[in-house]
Amino acid sequence: MPMQTVKMVITGPFSAGKTEFIRSISEIDVVTTDEGISAVSAEYGTKEATTVAMDFGRITVDDDLVLYLFGTPGQRRFDFMWEILAEGMLGFVVMVDSAKPETFREAKSILETFRAYAPTPYVVAANKQDHPDAWAPEDLRIALRIEESVKLLPCIATDKESVKNVLLELLYSILEEMDT
Amino acid sequence: MPLKGNLADFSITQILNLINLAKKTGILHVYEPIVTDETIRDGTGQERKKVMPGEERATVAFRDGKLILATMGNQDGHLANVLQKAGKLNIQQARVIRERGKKYSDKALALMLINANYATQQDVVRSIKQYTLDIVYDLANWEQEPFVLDENAAPSPARITVPIDLQNVIMEIGRRKDGDEPGIELPNLDMALKFPEDPGEKFRRVHLSVEEWRVVSFINPNNSIRQIAKACNMTETEIRRVVYSLLNAGLVELMKPPTSKQPARAAAGGKSRSAAQPPITVKRSVVERLIAKIKET
Ligand SMILES: Nc1nc2c(ncn2[C@@H]2O[C@H](COP(=O)(O)OP(=O)(O)O)[C@@H](O)[C@H]2O)c(=O)[nH]1
Ligand SMILES: [Mg+2]
Numbered sequence: 446m447p448m449q450t451v452k453m454v455i456t457g458p459f460s461a462g463k464t465e466f467i468r469s470i471s472e473i474d475v476v477t478t479d480e481g482i483s484a485v486s487a488e489y490g491t492k493e494a495t496t497v498a499m500d501f502g503r504i505t506v507d508d509d510l511v512l513y514l515f516g517t518p519g520q521r522r523f524d525f526m527w528e529i530l531a532e533g534m535l536g537f538v539v540m541v542d543s544a545k546p547e548t549f550r551e552a553k554s555i556l557e558t559f560r561a562y563a564p565t566p567y568v569v570a571a572n573k574q575d576h577p578d579a580w581a582p583e584d585l586r587i588a589l590r591i592e593e594s595v596k597l598l599p600c601i602a603t604d605k606e607s608v609k610n611v612l613l614e615l616l617y618s619i620l621e622e623m624d625t
Numbered sequence: 626m627p628l629k630g631n632l633a634d635f636s637i638t639q640i641l642n643l644i645n646l647a648k649k650t651g652i653l654h655v656y657e658p659i660v661t662d663e664t665i666r667d668g669t670g671q672e673r674k675k676v677m678p679g680e681e682r683a684t685v686a687f688r689d690g691k692l693i694l695a696t697m698g699n700q701d702g703h704l705a706n707v708l709q710k711a712g713k714l715n716i717q718q719a720r721v722i723r724e725r726g727k728k729y730s731d732k733a734l735a736l737m738l739i740n741a742n743y744a745t746q747q748d749v750v751r752s753i754k755q756y757t758l759d760i761v762y763d764l765a766n767w768e769q770e771p772f773v774l775d776e777n778a779a780p781s782p783a784r785i786t787v788p789i790d791l792q793n794v795i796m797e798i799g800r801r802k803d804g805d806e807p808g809i810e811l812p813n814l815d816m817a818l819k820f821p822e823d824p825g826e827k828f829r830r831v832h833l834s835v836e837e838w839r840v841v842s843f844i845n846p847n848n849s850i851r852q853i854a855k856a857c858n859m860t861e862t863e864i865r866r867v868v869y870s871l872l873n874a875g876l877v878e879l880m881k882p883p884t885s886k887q888p889a890r891a892a893a894g895g896k897s898r899s900a901a902q903p904p905i906t907v908k909r910s911v912v913e914r915l916i917a918k919i920k921e922t
Contacts, residue, residue, distance in 0.1 A: 451907055451915070458668025470922065506918040510911060535907060546630035551668025565905065578629050587643045588635065590872075590879075609919055616916045623909055 448509045453615065454530050455500070456517040456555055457540030458548040462572040462602035463516035464500045466540060469608045471502025471514060517555075524558070531562035536615045540602070541589070543571045543579035553589050566618040570600035570611045628774035631658075631676055634667075637765045638798055640772070641692075642873040645791040648690035651776040655683040658769045678771040683764055686780045692794060693786035694753075695760035702756065704731040704738075704749070704785065711752035713744045730783030754787045758794065765798040792831045792874040799870025800834065812868050814851040814861065817882040818844045827876055840867050841876070849882050 455463045468475045500516030515530050531537070537559055541552045559567065569591055571582040580588065586597045596614050601607045628643075632655070640653065656678035663675040686694040696702045705726065709719035726734050735749045744752075780786060821827055833841065836857070843853040854864035871877045 449907075449911065451911065459666055459670035461668075470919075504915075504918060504922065506914050510914055512915055512918075533906070535905065535912075545668075547634040547665065547673075548668030549634065555668075578627070580628055584628060584643060584647065587646050588639065592878075605922075609922060612919050613916060616912055616919070619905060619912050620909065620916075622905055623912070 448511065450511045450513060451535045452513045452515060452530075452533060453612070454515050454517060454534045454537040454559070455540060456527070456537055456559055457570075457572075458542065458551040458555065460545075461540040461542045461548065461552070462570075462600075463540050465602035466538070466570070466572070466600075466608055466611075467500045467502035467514045467516050469602060469605045470504065470612065472505060473503050475500050475502055475516075527558065528562055531559060534563060534565055536565050536619050537567045538611060538615060539567060539569045540572050540600070541569060541585060542573050543582075543585060544573050544576040546580070546588070549585075549588055556589070556591075566615065566622050568596040568598055568611060568615045568618060570598055570602075572600045572602050574599045575601045575603075627776070629772070631769065631771050632767050633676075633769045635772075637761070637767070638795055638870075638873050640774070641761075641791050641795050641798075642875065644687050644774075645690050645795070646875050649774070649776060650688050650690075650779070651686075651774050652778040652780065653685040653687070653772060653774050654681055655685075655764065655767065655770050655772045656680065657682050658771060676769060676771060678773070682770065683760065685761060685764070686778075686786065688779070688786070688788065690791065691788040692757060692761065692791055693788055694780050694784060695757045695764075697760045697763065700760070702784070704734050704753075707752050707756045708738070708744060708749070710756060711748070713748050713752060718743070731785045732783060735785060749785065750787055753785055754789060757787065757789065758797075761794060762798065762801060765801070790830050792827065792876065795874040796831065796833065796837065796870050799866055799873075802866065812850060812865065812872065812879060814854070814864070815849050815882065816879045817846050817849055818853070818868070818871075818877045819846055819880045820844060821875060821878055824876075827874075831874065831876065836863075837867055837871065840864070840871070844877060846880060847882065 455466055457463055464475060500514075502514040502516075504512040504514070506512065517527055517530060518524075539552060539556045539559070542548050556567075556569070569585075569589070571580070571585050573579055574582075582597050582599050585591075591597050596618060598611050598614055599607075600611050643649070657680045659677045659679040661675045661677055664672045665675045666672055683697040684695065685692065694702065700706065703723060705714060705719040705722040708714045709716065714722065722734065722738075726737075729737070735744075735746075738744050739746055739749065836859070839857045840853055840859075843856050848856075850864060850868055854861065857864070859867070868877070872879065
């Protein structure tokens, strides 16, 4: 039997915790981050399009099934990458930094953009719940206008159990979608 | 967890919407903005100057999702000032009452004024309501002030509070704004509108303008906002403003119109992969294996 790979996309605004999320669960090191790239391209004026890096993690289920997690490059000038990443994804997670209301508008905009790419299930992760200024998930739901039918989960991306919970809830939503 | 933010990112209208829907109790503190040299980044990675809270400029109190009291700057909301502003007391009378009535609560003072025939109970209630609303409408023009919502805090029990429905306040703020509110999330005109689960409850106490009622009367999953605008003879800016207010007042919700369930992809050159593609292409067993693996990871 040929090996099957499935893909999930972790998206969200700049600094929402996408890299951290993938790092917490991936069995391989997550080496690249977009911050490094943008700093380099700004400094040396290099052609940005040729060197877009993104986060990339892997979970091997067994010899014939592998799950890949892709983090989207956070800056808007890379958003041509989003559609490519979105193609064929099983589902996606929208990460939100719960302690940074200055990023909520962008979070909502990214959510809508991804939703338009593909009708796949998704969940919203109210990340950085350990931060003293974090907004509660139920307040974020209203602030971002997330429908009741969409899961909005508290998350601490540095905590593996929390990351597992978000991915599991997304997978449960995918199962439910299959039932309908 | 305190709700902290800046009005540049989360407007008064959005705050009122949150308080209304979550039926919150607490006091909103709004501060003078102090722009620092420190930079922060917004969600797109853009740098901007960090704004820190300076002196407190206004407070707005809420109980169970209703507006109950507001103060601004040196207007501390003393009953004598409130009644003077409403024209129920002249400057002289207000000053005397402020000085002599220091030891009395607003409630005790109100009783004395009513008994002395200076004002009726209705005058007192109306004046406080108007005073509170004036402050909130003023506040709605602020665009860069830091705020904190101190949840479950309550104003001094000595103060008279008048509960005001927030839906009406939100609608009125929308009517007073000309042009687009900067930074608001403008509804996509191709979306349709629907009523919330409990429209009866939500519409019961709301007062809408004729124009707003007309929009509401066209709400139907088959009508896009653009079509409603056409039917009502409204410009895009006009319909956007009305829909934005209706959304924030919790009176309508956005939904995708049935024809565009599969999103149109004009930008991608008409090539429509997702429309042809079923939402999920893997087998159930694959998802179940993924679940088992992540559980044991
Ligand atoms: N306290 C806390 N910090 C977090 C959490 N998730 C991410 N961070 C930190 O937030 C910053 C941005 O995270 P990163 O994963 O690089 O964001 P990205 O731009 O979305 O990839 C880093 O300093 C992370 O260590 C979290 O749940 N709690
Ligand atoms: Mg990153």
